[in-house]
Amino acid sequence: MEYYDDYVVDAAVKYLSENHEKPQFIMVGLYAPHFPYVGPEALYKKYRERAVLPASFRDPCPTPVWERHHQQVSEETALGAQAAYCAMIEAADGKMARVREAFDAYCDRKGSSRLFLYTSDHGDQCGDRSMFAKSTFYEKSAKIPLIMAGDGIPQGKVCRTPVSIMDIRPTLLEHTGASPMMDVDGVSLAAAFAGKAVPEHAVYGEFMERASMQTPADSYCFMLRDGNYKYICFEDDPECELLFDVDSDPEERKNLAGERQDVLARMRKLAKEHARPAESLHVQRQHTRNRALWMAYEAAVGVQQDELWTDTPVKARRYPNIMVGGQPQNAGRDPERKRS
Numbered sequence: 268m269e270y271y272d273d274y275v276v277d278a279a280v281k282y283l284s285e286n287h288e289k290p291q292f293i294m295v296g297l298y299a300p301h302f303p304y305v306g307p308e309a310l311y312k313k314y315r316e317r318a319v320l321p322a323s324f325r326d327p328c329p330t331p332v333w334e335r336h337h338q339q340v341s342e343e344t345a346l347g348a349q350a351a352y353c354a355m356i357e358a359a360d361g362k363m364a365r366v367r368e369a370f371d372a373y374c375d376r377k378g379s380s381r382l383f384l385y386t387s388d389h390g391d392q393c394g395d396r397s398m399f400a401k402s403t404f405y406e407k408s409a410k411i412p413l414i415m416a417g418d419g420i421p422q423g424k425v426c427r428t429p430v431s432i433m434d435i436r437p438t439l440l441e442h443t444g445a446s447p448m449m450d451v452d453g454v455s456l457a458a459a460f461a462g463k464a465v466p467e468h469a470v471y472g473e474f475m476e477r478a479s480m481q482t483p484a485d486s487y488c489f490m491l492r493d494g495n496y497k498y499i500c501f502e503d504d505p506e507c508e509l510l511f512d513v514d515s516d517p518e519e520r521k522n523l524a525g526e527r528q529d530v531l532a533r534m535r536k537l538a539k540e541h542a543r544p545a546e547s548l549h550v551q552r553q554h555t556r557n558r559a560l561w562m563a564y565e566a567a568v569g570v571q572q573d574e575l576w577t578d579t580p581v582k583a584r585r586y587p588n589i590m591v592g593g594q595p596q597n598a599g600r601d602p603e604r605k606r607s
Contacts, residue, residue: 268305269358270579272297276362283369286376295366299355302391302400304347306354314357315350323520326396330507332476332486336398345394352393382417382442386432395518402474404490404499405519409472420460428465429492430456431472469493471541475551484551487544491537498534502544510534 279295299306320342328337340348367383374381388411392398395407402408413430416422419442433453440447441457459465470492475484487502495514501507510524510531524531 268298268301268303269307272299272359272362276365279366280369283366283373290379291373293370295363297359297362299359300352300391301355304351304355304393306351307358310354310357311350314353315347318346318349318353320345321393321395321518323396323518324394326520328396328398329509329522330501330504332488332501332504332507333398333403335477335479336392336400336403338397338399340394340397340399345397348399349393352391380418382415382420382439384435384439385412385414386435387411388432402476404472404474404488404497406497406513406517409490415460421462424459424462426456426459426465428467429470429494430465431470467494469537469541471538473543473547475547483555485548487542487547489538489542489544491534491541493534493537496530496534498531498538500538500542 275295275297279293282293324342324345328334363385370381370383389401390406390408390411391401392403392405392407395405398405411432431453433451434456435453437447437451437453437455438457439445441455442460454466454468456465472490474488476486476488477484478486489500489502491498492513495512497509497511497513497519499509508524508531509519509522510527511519511521512523513519
C-alpha cells in the first residue's frame, strides 16, 4: 500500500514539474487510508497513546444485513486498529501535501488560475459498534472530507450543509465556466465560493451489500440525509428503519424511528423519490458478470497477476510488522518466495 501511494505521488509530482501547454485536470488517487490497518510505525505509536474506545463499541448490530461488518474483537485490537488508521490518515495527508506544493508551483510557473480539491470515497467504522472497514451508512463510514482551495475560494470558510460527491461535477463545471451537463444527480456548490448559501438538497447513498466476500452483492441498502436528519433502510430487512438526528446525536446511538413519525414519514417519501433498488441490482449483476468475463479472458490468454508487478522493490513485497499491544510481531513471510 505504501509503495503504491508513493509511486502515484512521485508520478504526479514529476508530471507537475514538467511544462504542459493545454489546461490541466489532474486526478491523484491514493489507496490509503484503507483497510488493512497498516500505518507507519512511528505514527502508529503516536496515535496508540491517544486512542480511546468508541462509546458505541459494544452496541449491537441493528440488522442482519450488516452482520458481516460486526466483529467481536478485544479492546486492545480495536485500539490498535484505530491507531493504525489514524497513522494512515496523517501519512496520506503528508503525501497529498507534496502534490499540493507541486501543483501550486506549476500554476505559479504557468501564471494560471487554480482549484485544488481534496476528498475521499468513504471512511471507516474502525471499531464503532464493533464494526470495521467501510460499507455502512453510519457517519464514520459515510462522512468524508470535501476541502477546496484556490482562486476565488475564501480561506477558512466551513459549510455545514450536507453535500455529496455527486455535487463535485456540477461544481467544477460552473466554477470553470463550462456548460452544465444534463441529467446530473448532484447540484453545484459554486455559490459557496462567493459566500452564498449552498442550495439545500437531499443527499443520498446506495449500496449493494453481501452476506460474505464469497457471495454476490445483492442486498440493497439506502441512506438519505436531509438537513440534520439521516434515514437508513434495507430492502432485505424492511422492518429495520434507522432515523438519527446527527446534530444532537453525532454518534448515532438513538434511533428516532419509533418516536418521530412525522420525520419518518417525510424521509420515507423522499426515499421513494430517489431509491432505485431494481436498477442498482441490475447494474451490480452486470459488474459481477463483466468481472467474471475478464477473469476468464485473463486465464485464457495466460495473464498472471504477479507479472504486472515484477519491478516492485523487495520492501513493497515484505509483510509489515503487526503491532499488538505496542510490540511488533513480524508476519515472517519471505518476500522473495514466489506466490503459489
